[in-house]
Amino acid sequence: MDERDELHLEVVAARSGRGPATWGQQAIWDAVSVLGDDAPRYNVSVGFQLPAARPLAAVLEALTHAAQLHESLRTRLQPDEAGGLAQILDATGGIPVTVRRCAREETERVGGELLAELAASPFDCAVRWPIRVGLVEADGLVRHYGMALSHTAADGGGLRRLARDMVMLLEGVSPRRLREMFPATQPLDQAAYQCSERGRKRDAASRKYWRTKLSEGPRALFPVRGGRTPDALFPNAVLRSPALLRAVDHVAAVHGVSGSSVVLAAAARQVSRLSRAPEPLLQVVVNNRFLPGMSQTITTLAQEGLFHLRTADEDFGALVRRVHAGALGAYRYASYDKRLLDRDIAELRGRLPDLADHSCFLNDTREPELFRPSAEDTEPPPLASARELTTLDWPVEFPPRKNLSFAMDVVDVPGAVELAMTADSALIPRSDMASFLRGIEDAVVEDALATGCV
Structure with a gap:
């Protein structure tokens, strides 16, 4: 029998305060505020079976410690009459926790349903804390944990770190030890840096970089090739590739680059080939956790960097190395006040x-060194035949987005890498979307095979 309780977890912490919103908070607030009923699409969420089942009281205690450690979970955002945005850190407040009880063999299914429910409604971040938690009990113990957060409170990197901390707290690691292991800048302190002279210099340098690239880059990548109506939906293609999971790691190791640079190189080459533009330009989502004090921060840090490749027609291994070097420069200028950047772009x-x-747009969400979903305990096939397992599906269509040719997410899933691409079909027809995704897989896998991956 599936039963349900709604709890309100009271949290008391040591610090409160008020200050300006961070650049990340402000950017997400502005993006979500114009989405209307589509706002929940920006929520971030994660759910998983607990490594060991725990009593409800122990899970609630760990969640309390997490909220005390990570101030973004206790931060509300309030706009003012002048158009600014303030962050308000509360020392006291509550987290809504939904508990469902079911048969043990149903916990994963019920947990997935509960997580989808938690993530399906918008957050009122001016009034309530930006987190909801769902727990599934079976045989008197919590076996599945899920949480949905407003994107103003965490990005994908922050969510993964929060999940890691929850598991460690449940395993008995003390909050003090976690703070020592993973020192993290809190959002109020991050905003103080951004308002400082050093922070403003970083912002100015990043915006100057963007202005230069927007002045120099290619004027048009994908010409209009088909009819478009104002309300035409954008198709979404998802390529699921077991071969890419091994091939990306192998190519990155062989060429001494990051896995993200491998995918970026393949994507840039495909943009150049399909658009026939010799100098592809992409907005690349950068997690910004290489900045001082930010590697373990649980907040929203990711912003777009502007990557410009002067030419993409060369040996893939050489291209990967050149893309990696160029990407590091783009990443350096991916932290800025987006409102000021938007003003600069309008003036330009x-x-x-x-x-x-x-x-x-390209968003590589993977952090395999921190988290990679476990696959079934089966021996993976040889790389040469693994592509036979690749699937390409068209699961959904999205409302049209202004100033978008395509957006591609790179996601780790159990036993594979997924490439999820949404595109304006007037610019990139479905056949070209499929060719784009399969071309990325081909480039990476063929280089992996040529360099000894079996």
């Missing part, structure tokens, strides 16, 4: 109506 457009086309 007034002088240069044909700004560089920056409508292509």
